[in-house]
Amino acid sequence: MSPIDRRLFTHINWPLLAMVAMLFGTGVLNLYSASGFRIGDGVSLNPFYQKQCIWGLAGLCCLVALTVFDYRYLKHAAWPLMIVTLVLLALVPVIGKTVYGAKRWLDFGAFSLQPSELAKFATLLVGALMLSKDSGRLGWLSLLTVLAVVLPPAAMVIVQPDLGSGLNILLLLCGMILYRGLAGRVFKVLLVTVPALIPCGWFFLKPYQKLRILTLFNPERDPLGSGYHIIQSQIAIGSGQMWGKGFLEGTQSQLRFLPEKHTDFAVAVFAEEWGFVGSIILVAMFCVFLTLLAGVARDAKDRFGSFLAAGVFFYFFWQILINMGMVLGIMPVVGIPLPFISYGGSATIVNFCLIGIALNVSMRRFVFKKT
Amino acid sequence: MPKTYESDSGQQTPRGGLILLQALVLGLFCLFTLRLWYLQVHRGEHFSDLARENQMRQASIIAARGMILDRNGKALAVNEPSFALGLIREDCEDVQGTLRKVAEWTGLDYQVLLDTYIRGKKRSKPFEPLVLISNLSYELLAKIEANAVSWPGLEILIRHKRYYPDGMLMAHVLGYVAEANEEDLEKDSRLALGDHVGKQGLEYVLEQRLRGEKGLKQIEVDAYGREHDQHVLLEPRAGGNLKLSIDAGLQAWAAKQLEGQAGAIAVLEADTGKVAALVSQPSYDSNLFVLGIPPKKWKELRDDPMHPIQNRVAQSVYPPGSTFKLLMAAAALSEGLIKTTDTVFCSGSYRVGDHDFHCWKKGGHGSVDMRSALVHSCDVYFYQLGERLGIDRINRYALQAGFGAPTGIDLPHERGGLIPSTAWKKRRYGENWTRGETLNASIGQGSVQVSPLQLAKFVASLVNGGRIIRPSLVLDDPVDVQAKLNLSDKDREFIVRAMADTVQAGTAQKLKRPDAVIGGKTGTAQVVRLANADIRQKTHEMAYKQRDHAWIATWGQKDGKTYVVVCMVEHGGHGGETAGPIVRSIYDYLFGPAPGMPKAQKAAEAARPEVGD
Numbered sequence A: 001m002s003p004i005d006r007r008l009f010t011h012i013n014w015p016l017l018a019m020v021a022m023l024f025g026t027g028v029l030n031l032y033s034a035s036g037f038r039i040g041d042g043v044s045l046n047p048f049y050q051k052q053c054i055w056g057l058a059g060l061c062c063l064v065a066l067t068v069f070d071y072r073y074l075k076h077a078a079w080p081l082m083i084v085t086l087v088l089l090a091l092v093p094v095i096g097k098t099v100y101g102a103k104r105w106l107d108f109g110a111f112s113l114q115p116s117e118l119a120k121f122a123t124l125l126v127g128a129l130m131l132s133k134d135s136g137r138l139g140w141l142s143l144l145t146v147l148a149v150v151l152p153p154a155a156m157v158i159v160q161p162d163l164g165s166g167l168n169i170l171l172l173l174c175g176m177i178l179y180r181g182l183a184g185r186v187f188k189v190l191l192v193t194v195p196a197l198i199p200c201g202w203f204f205l206k207p208y209q210k211l212r213i214l215t216l217f218n219p220e221r222d223p224l225g226s227g228y229h230i231i232q233s234q235i236a237i238g239s240g241q242m243w244g245k246g247f248l249e250g251t252q253s254q255l256r257f258l259p260e261k262h263t264d265f266a267v268a269v270f271a272e273e274w275g276f277v278g279s280i281i282l283v284a285m286f287c288v289f290l291t292l293l294a295g296v297a298r299d300a301k302d303r304f305g306s307f308l309a310a311g312v313f314f315y316f317f318w319q320i321l322i323n324m325g326m327v328l329g330i331m332p333v334v335g336i337p338l339p340f341i342s343y344g345g346s347a348t349i350v351n352f353c354l355i356g357i358a359l360n361v362s363m364r365r366f367v368f369k370k371t
Numbered sequence B: 001m002p003k004t005y006e007s008d009s010g011q012q013t014p015r016g017g018l019i020l021l022q023a024l025v026l027g028l029f030c031l032f033t034l035r036l037w038y039l040q041v042h043r044g045e046h047f048s049d050l051a052r053e054n055q056m057r058q059a060s061i062i063a064a065r066g067m068i069l070d071r072n073g074k075a076l077a078v079n080e081p082s083f084a085l086g087l088i089r090e091d092c093e094d095v096q097g098t099l100r101k102v103a104e105w106t107g108l109d110y111q112v113l114l115d116t117y118i119r120g121k122k123r124s125k126p127f128e129p130l131v132l133i134s135n136l137s138y139e140l141l142a143k144i145e146a147n148a149v150s151w152p153g154l155e156i157l158i159r160h161k162r163y164y165p166d167g168m169l170m171a172h173v174l175g176y177v178a179e180a181n182e183e184d185l186e187k188d189s190r191l192a193l194g195d196h197v198g199k200q201g202l203e204y205v206l207e208q209r210l211r212g213e214k215g216l217k218q219i220e221v222d223a224y225g226r227e228h229d230q231h232v233l234l235e236p237r238a239g240g241n242l243k244l245s246i247d248a249g250l251q252a253w254a255a256k257q258l259e260g261q262a263g264a265i266a267v268l269e270a271d272t273g274k275v276a277a278l279v280s281q282p283s284y285d286s287n288l289f290v291l292g293i294p295p296k297k298w299k300e301l302r303d304d305p306m307h308p309i310q311n312r313v314a315q316s317v318y319p320p321g322s323t324f325k326l327l328m329a330a331a332a333l334s335e336g337l338i339k340t341t342d343t344v345f346c347s348g349s350y351r352v353g354d355h356d357f358h359c360w361k362k363g364g365h366g367s368v369d370m371r372s373a374l375v376h377s378c379d380v381y382f383y384q385l386g387e388r389l390g391i392d393r394i395n396r397y398a399l400q401a402g403f404g405a406p407t408g409i410d411l412p413h414e415r416g417g418l419i420p421s422t423a424w425k426k427r428r429y430g431e432n433w434t435r436g437e438t439l440n441a442s443i444g445q446g447s448v449q450v451s452p453l454q455l456a457k458f459v460a461s462l463v464n465g466g467r468i469i470r471p472s473l474v475l476d477d478p479v480d481v482q483a484k485l486n487l488s489d490k491d492r493e494f495i496v497r498a499m500a501d502t503v504q505a506g507t508a509q510k511l512k513r514p515d516a517v518i519g520g521k522t523g524t525a526q527v528v529r530l531a532n533a534d535i536r537q538k539t540h541e542m543a544y545k546q547r548d549h550a551w552i553a554t555w556g557q558k559d560g561k562t563y564v565v566v567c568m569v570e571h572g573g574h575g576g577e578t579a580g581p582i583v584r585s586i587y588d589y590l591f592g593p594a595p596g597m598p599k600a601q602k603a604a605e606a607a608r609p610e611v612g613d
Helices: A006-011 A014-034 A048-068 A071-095 A115-132 A140-158 A163-180 A184-202 A207-217 A226-240 A266-299 A303-327 A345-363 B015-042 B044-055 B095-106 B110-123 B138-150 B167-174 B182-187 B201-205 B207-211 B248-257 B295-303 B321-334 B370-375 B379-389 B391-400 B422-429 B435-442 B452-463 B489-505 B575-591 B600-606
Strands: A036-039 A042-045 A097-099 A102-107 B056-061 B075-088 B129-133 B154-163 B176-179 B196-200 B215-221 B227-234 B263-269 B275-281 B344-346 B349-352 B355-358 B366-368 B467-469 B481-484 B517-525 B549-558 B561-569
Touching: A006 A345, A014 A048, A014 A266, A014 A345, A048 A345, A071 A102, A071 A115, A071 A140, A071 A303, A071 A345, A115 A140, A115 A163, A115 A303, A115 A345, A140 A163, A163 A303, A163 B015, A226 A266, A226 B015, A226 B044, A266 A303, A266 A345, A266 B015, A303 A345, A303 B015, B015 B044, B075 B095, B075 B167, B095 B110, B095 B129, B095 B138, B110 B129, B129 B154, B138 B154, B167 B201, B167 B248, B167 B275, B176 B201, B196 B201, B196 B207, B201 B207, B248 B263, B248 B275, B248 B575, B263 B452, B263 B575, B321 B370, B321 B379, B321 B391, B321 B435, B321 B452, B321 B489, B321 B517, B321 B549, B321 B575, B344 B379, B349 B379, B349 B435, B355 B379, B355 B435, B366 B370, B370 B379, B370 B489, B379 B391, B379 B435, B391 B422, B391 B435, B452 B467, B452 B489, B452 B549, B452 B561, B489 B517, B489 B549, B517 B575, B549 B575, B561 B575
Parallel strands: none
Antiparallel strands: A036 A042, A097 A102, B056 B215, B075 B129, B075 B154, B176 B196, B215 B227, B263 B275, B263 B561, B344 B366, B349 B355, B467 B481, B517 B549, B549 B561
């Protein structure tokens, strides 16, 4: 391992880091509001925001750890990680711990591990490795090879069932494939067949998942079930109007009409309290953040690094699109958190790790070549 | 910064890919901005309204129902706090589990609770308490209070419960309140499920005066239904108290006189029409209905052969018997058909066609004028009077005097009774009226039917100067003169005097007392047409249902106060014998015991003058 070049620290992508800090700070502030609910005169708080701060610190450590070594060593880690991931995923149905009716966790006594989180890294690394091998657009053979490697872990995650993570893995890979570019004929065929295949996918969904999709088009269909989330979230967001109700003043969230307000629906709390103006600023922050990630991909010194950064871009892009789309009522309710805003330990750690990878790629863009 | 770098492998980063990333970011921004604009600005107002509805519940504040007092201020209908167990559906996570728990605490049948829930579900909003159990005992209340915390949605409701301290005594006057049913809710939009409304008696008729207006409060709640804050939007307005003209002491005394018998007593102030006592026996307990009468109990009441639910004063009509002769005399005098001094010969019977119409006195009264005909209740005299008047003139006069129509008292379901006419017979039976029927009607038999209250109202008009006054139960309500009796003062006074003579020397001698002027007219109304052999049977020898109804219509005057007392005893036999002593003791109550006279009961045994009529 090469010694760490002190000059590297001067090349840290400060704008990206600052953007992450701002988003995470906004998230903690929002959780502070979301975790309080009024009882009588006083405000009682669930310590979600405190825990989130601790997760953030842990994530920061991981972020630093993932920046210190040259990311090119990850090429060697890609395949072993994929194999370990597949083994662990296979173990989940056998010895997994059931939480909320889904077997997603492996209990190692001191800590629990969600192999689906590992699968995201494995997919990112293997995907970046395979796609960066050649240049030019993807033909049938290489496309199918990549899919053959990455579809099994995605499928195993989906059947856990963890549709959110499974989709995340699939979409992450799709994004990277699109980033590489498809050969014209392949693109044309897929353009026709994929939309045709989507209805077939319908039959693999569980009834509650189908209901969620149907509910999207007509929330009143099941106003107290899956439609409840959509209706309440839209009421919370909409009632924020132009300027919002003010910090800690959101009645819908404070009075607990809004379900899962600290996890998947956290942004509704934000939109209610900060209004249209605040929401647009948050969306803009996310867009700046994504643009910075795209910049990392663009400026990477090699194709592997560029694909890694593109993978990180897509990882965040889909989550932002699906989570906010769901909260705003334009996407089905799928359990995908909003990066940095939603409460969640493992998600926070994974997010920071991926930022670490992006920073790693970004700060080494000058190592071999300087202008 | 340069736009691109050569990678170590000399390959460029994919240019198309970079464009894709930028396009996606731009698309994301546009999509969310548009959607946020739509939700927060375009439809913000709408969602704001929804949010307000979401967190605010409006609940009504129950207004206390007005109390009902007797003329001396004694409470007849009051409110007591009562506790009910309610379930707020919206807050209840596990209805079946909760109901099972309630069944366990209370010992009630789970299925019954579930039925109550299912019925209530249709009629109450999810956030309104659905009443599971109406009346909780304190013991049960404590038990539920202690346990309900762990069962969200259960709520103890504090409500008012109507209580009638003299439930039996006042039932036919006060009626009762009960929970509003579907029909009530339909009729009155201000009512809500679980509200109590008057169902019978004064409670029903004066509902609007008694009910008051509910208040409204706004409660801020969270999604678990926990209350955070509340404020009153509209103060409730309690219903007005009602002071009745009823004297509870007199009422109790009168009811006691009728004890064990079926009958009715009406005591009116002659000058005002105010009802001092209104008794219908047998009675029922108003309190039974307040919390919903158990079906078994209801069946018992409904199927009771003595019909305790029937208000015999206003809702029952009977042939008035000889008391109707007062009206016949008034009609004949008013029509100028006869002078009071004109005499008729009574031989004991009167022949019409091939049928003999008997006088109650077998040997006949001999030559009678109007005074003696009234005093001794001669049937033959009134047969002839009836013949001269004809049924249609009798009908017209009776209707003018207030018969054949409800009196207008503040009680529901009053019956109007029946005064026949040729047109009525034709309409009802398609047959012509016969002379014989006129004779029957003339002595208050046949199809003539009046209520005790109508008779009381008529007697009051005779003694109060001819004013036909609506009987009224509310002390402070203005006196309502409905009409004027179509009779000259001279003729009216003649009849009143004849009534006094009846007490002095006729069929109502049991009422005689030295310190007051009392007038009366007895009546015995045949219930069934008896075979000739049975006619002279003694009352106590007959089957109860075949016995005649005993009537007495009286007025009494002392110290400037004039009362009208009418008593009817169903299947009581002779008016003078059965109804007389009852009215006698009512005057004892009104005027104090008669000086120098044996007690009413003793008098009844001692003096048996004419068994009249």
